[in-house]
Amino acid sequence: MTDRPTPPEPTGPHRDWLDLGPARERAPAAQGAPRPGIGARLGGGLRAAATRASARLGPAAARLGPTAAAAGRTAAGVGRTAAAAVGRLAGHPAARRAAAGAAAAWRPVARLAARVPWLRAACVSVAVLAALCLGYGVYALASLPVNGGLSIEPTASALVVRAQDGQAFATRGVIKGAKLAPKDVPPVLAQAIVAIEDRRFYEHHGVDLRGLARAAFRNAAAGGTREGGSTLTQQLVRMSYLSQDRTLKRKVQEAVLSLWLESQLPKDEILTRYLNTAYFGAGVYGADAAAQRYFGKAAKDLTLAEAAMLAGLVRAPSQLAPHRNLDGARGRAAQVLDAMVETGAIARADGEAAKRAPATVRVPTETPVGTNYFVDTVADTVRGLIGAGPADATVRTTLDLTLQNIAESVVARRLDQEGERRRIAQGALVALAPDGAILAMVGGRDYAESQFNRVTQARRQPGSLFKLFVYLAALKAGYRPDSAMVDRPTQVGEWEPENYGGRYRGAVTVRSAFAHSINTVAVQLAESVGIPAVIETARGLGIQSDLPNLPSLALGSAETTLLELTRAYAAVAAGAETVEPYGVRQILSRDQPLYTRPPAAPAPARDAAARAGMLDLLSAVVREGTGKNARVSVPSGGKTGTTQDSRDAWFIGFTSDLVVGVWLGNDDNAPMDGVTGGDLPAQIWRDFVTQAIAARAKSAKAERTAPQPQPRPEAAAAVEPAEPRPARPSLRGVPAVIDTGTLDFDGRPVKLVGVDGLGGHNARELGRYLRRRDVACAPAGEGGTYRCTLDGQDLSELILFNGGGRAAGDATPDLLAAEEQARSNRIGIWRR
Template sequence: MSRRGDRLQNKGARGSRRAAVERAGKPAPKPKSGGGGGKRPSRFRQWLKRGVIGAAGLAVLSVIFLVIAVAMAARTIPSYSTLKANQPGQTIVVRARDGREIVELGPSFGDWLDYDEIPETMKNAMVAVEDKRFHSHLGVDPVRLTGAIVEGLTGSRARLGGTSTITQQLARNLFLNNNRTFDRKAREAVLAMALEWKFSKEEILELYLNKVYFGGGAYGIDSASRKFFSHPATELTVGEAAIIAGLVKAPSRYSPTADVQAAVDRAKVVLRLMREQGYISADQAMVDVGAVQLKEQAGQNSVRYFTDWVLPQLDIILPETFEPIEVWTTIDIGMQRAATAAIEANTPGGAQGALVSLDRDGAILALVGGTDYVASNFNRATTAMRQPGSSWKLFVYLAALEAGYTPEDLVVDTPVTIDGWKPRNSNGRNIGETDVRTAFAFSINTVAAQLGNEVGFGTVASMAKRFGITSQISTFPSMVLGSSEVRLIEMTRAFAAISAKGVGVEPYGIAKVTTAGGELLYQHKEPRDRPLVADYVVAGMTDLLQAAVQTGTGRAAQIGRPVAGKTGTTSSNKDGWFIGFSSGVTTGVWMGRDDARAVPGLQGGRAPAQAFAAFMRYAVKDRPVEEFDTTVELPEWQLEPDEEAMFGEPDDYYYIDEQGNLVEPGRREPTPSPFDVESERPRDAPAAASRDFLEEATGGTLPQGQRDPRRPQAPPPVQVVRPQQDE
């Protein structure tokens, strides 16, 4: 039989057997996958199988690599006794401009407490708030880590705690910095597991509680306890332990010396977590944290406002270093004391005051951020955003002067409406026609509004930006009266640029930084001069500012030598400003309430101007008297061509209108011009030569009809035209 017949016979036999099986009620067997008639596995399953095997292999390799990395890191970690002896923190000595030490900042350490000496309450409070699975994980908390990954993918912020365990925080404090990079976090995790490999949980917690930073220079729980509660950590109560444990997350924000209520609220969170995790009873969790007796803080010099502002800049200007350093600042100790006294003596009751004083190069000579640093360390000189009132008119008039106005130009104080806005003067009256100098000196609002509208509110905003205002500025019409909030240091910087003859000024507080051994780490460099406006604009603005102090709203700022400045008062007396300069020193003063409520009687020309004068008398006492340059020399593009200029005394000048009519000084009616408009020569002027001379020179006789040029004739009639009145 042929092969084809054999195949058909075999196929028929297989069909018969399958039919027999089906008749017997059993399912037919499936063909094997390797048979000629079987179905091959799909490509997707093959790749899936390979992927699972590859992932498993990669995971095994990763675990092996991690174990090796942890083991190697554990070998490099110093011994427990070495870690115990090494104290963290960096000592910083801050010096004044004359080299005298202002303050020394750095770590303070209490007694080292062994694990058994640390109160159980303190240990439990720290574990409850910082790492509730501390006793069970291997240095890294998988639950927290997973939550952080999900959070990063979804953008959620549901978790209340951070991702770092107590062991990770210890690793960071001992070996790393606070940079939030993936590389640093990976090293932190490896070191944390290495610490768990090498030390016990008790040793890790002992190291942590004796080395963690609690704010105010206090490292370790014993130092914190002595700083905040005036007793050693072995005597901590439940409420006190909750306060200390709550500080780790943000020492400056929750410090009881800075914000008692914030510290109390954070401690209540710690107590709740301790109760939820079974460390304390419900009755213990109800302890009145607000009743905890805090250590009374001795009064601190207001220079701390300055150091709080300037020291964070070290992170920007210095490379990472942990060795002791000395920061040489621009502060003048005598001026700082005078500024503090001026603010304390002149600030109205219930209000706050701030002062910034700059040298001509931008160096900060004095900085006061409030009336009492201990009561409130909020820096109102560099941080507070307040409306500047009429001191903002500096930029309005700068724009007007740049556009061609001069201090002598006439303006009109009259009621105006701009896009529905109706500015009014503080006295409710209008004086009519006046000059620019008077309008600025007496801070006439309607004139400032008209000038701002004429030059453009965007132009005023641009001028403010040009002079160093970095805060957001609106371009609504009311902006000309100071409706945009700014910082005191910004406004002082702008006025300092006028004192510096139009050159931009950048405030700075650090002159140089050295190591304790004298090695120079940083030196301030003078920026390149940046002229902001032309000389004639600076001269005109100085003229206006000087007039405001001599005869205007800033008379209380007079100190017996030339002073230029401007007052500022916001609606309902919520803010009072005075900013001015003399002998190269520019000083800005602000007063008001933190809650922006009205302060009865507060005006820029009163308490702020008086504080300015009290400080400036001391600040410039050793400096030579400097007269201001107020000579306005307009550029050529603003001057008329002088080919036809008339010379003589100013009272002899005449004005010739377009029709050739003479307008005498002080007269509105024109008189006939003595000039022939077409020939451009006087009608009655004598002849240049006599008739006899001309005949002799020409060798002939002049025609009889030729008149003697020396003999005047009656001028033709001239049409008298009345000049147009100004609208």
């Protein structure tokens, strides 16, 4: 018994498509068999053509490199295998009997043709045409491409970024997902793909002649290409081996390879490989990757509505990708559901239910612009912790989306109002929790224009901010806040520092000198304790930048970053020896933890008395000194900083649970127009902290008023039942628009949650958008507001995302994020 030749082992990105297992055994040849007929000779001819093609392709592929050479051997192997299959089919007894019957039927025609010249000419023409078709088929088979199929660029593994509350808000890289096995393919996804792409998939053998005829008829009736006739097997062959060119040669190659593939693999395996290869938009290939990208789940967990949406994407993934065109994707999913009903895959009631509750994108595929600076920082941290692993990962971060939106809005508003007039091009803000967790980060005015992070990468002179280390070193050396100093002209060698404004106050206390940022006293203290002691104090609080041993260091002549300075102030505010800023709490890969930050509180400071004195000085800055513009409703402290010619302006301050640093300046180090740390930076700090306090108070109240677990029946019996309040009804229908935050359902006004509505043009645009469209509204909390949905989407979010209104005081983090996205994209009311 002899084995059929097995295709050579392929290499490269598509080797698994040809890994078909051991070849099937052939039946032994009969002794004394008659000479092979024309079918067997055709098979032999095809094998010879394939061998010659292999001989031609082999050297050419060798010149293209190892991978191309392997692909050439693969293509030649496919050709030889296909030719062998044709030969075996032709040599089958039934085929020989059919050939003998055809020959017998042909003999009378041949005798007639010998007597009738025109019939003889017609037979010769048919024979020549058949020979040409056969020759073209052999040519198409012999010229299979050595490097065909999809070419997928290597990409970094995907990183899904979640905020501190678990909400996914950003992704980086391309989600790769897992290769599905036939048993892992959910039935609803398989049924959806077959229903919309190839209804006769389980009936044809690779090429569907009936489907081709139907597509040709419909395209002719439509006057253009409206429907394709390719089967799923043909699409898989095209994606795996061939180019996307619309040529006759490619079609012939596609048909031959499809017939061969169907003879080697079961239908379920072909369908699975198709799902693992297909492109679903947003840079993802394969059904599992698409399920994770759009819905945040594995393919095996897809619902009917989600499976229908994915099945609808393969025809036009770039146009219908739901993160960009959710309405289009839902419309296509509805067509898929209708097709599934027509084919009997699902009941009509199930299809209608899936239409009423369409799939919603749950994992963002594009990072909100303002959070990119933070995501860059987190991505670098993840690479440092786990390396560039091959698997997709999810990172749980410290970012508070509410505070992030507040920070972006505050910085943008102040720069929009004052930036051009006062020659300020850039600003940065970072907010830390007392333990160093990064709660918000604004690395610049516009990430789209500049990805340079001015929180972590910009090294600037801190000016008077650096006096923190001078005064703390002095307090460690025995000075007290009430110690007497003299503000007078001071000279160190040839250097003679001056105060801001050029005047001297005479006798002052250490507290007053720090509060009013007197330069001469800072230099005197630095000379008293020694610059090395100042450097040691700065190092202990986390300053890692280069600090030269020069007298001018006392006034902040060294360059450092906003994050380094803010962590130093955080350590003083928390009474900790040092505080380490961090943005990553946990890293997971397929629900398996790769890294978890250990819970550890910062170690208490060893110099408690000096730290207490330093807090006294920092509070005096806000209470009576240069930082009065930063006063808020809770106890606070901080320090201003301004460099020569107003090239940099800083304010770093703290409350009991927040440490916030602000910087303003220009990337080219150009001077601003008289901006000091106690001016705009202190005002930005105050605006941010005031809103952050309100947001946190509201969040804490919501947690306190959250529904509690129901008491046990025996305990509930002893509780006096409260008088029930009438429940507000849910509403549904086609509303009128009062303003972009208020709808009218037959005389009943409905206030949308989280939206301060606008009238005029914006209201008219919303009215046109909602015309004859069904809106469903449900009560949302005790404020009398409603949360309304349109085609499964939150209407408040749609309005804010398109710049049709402003976020109200009851806006949730997702609504604030939608408003910020509109502002970043400069659309609607944010257009400028």
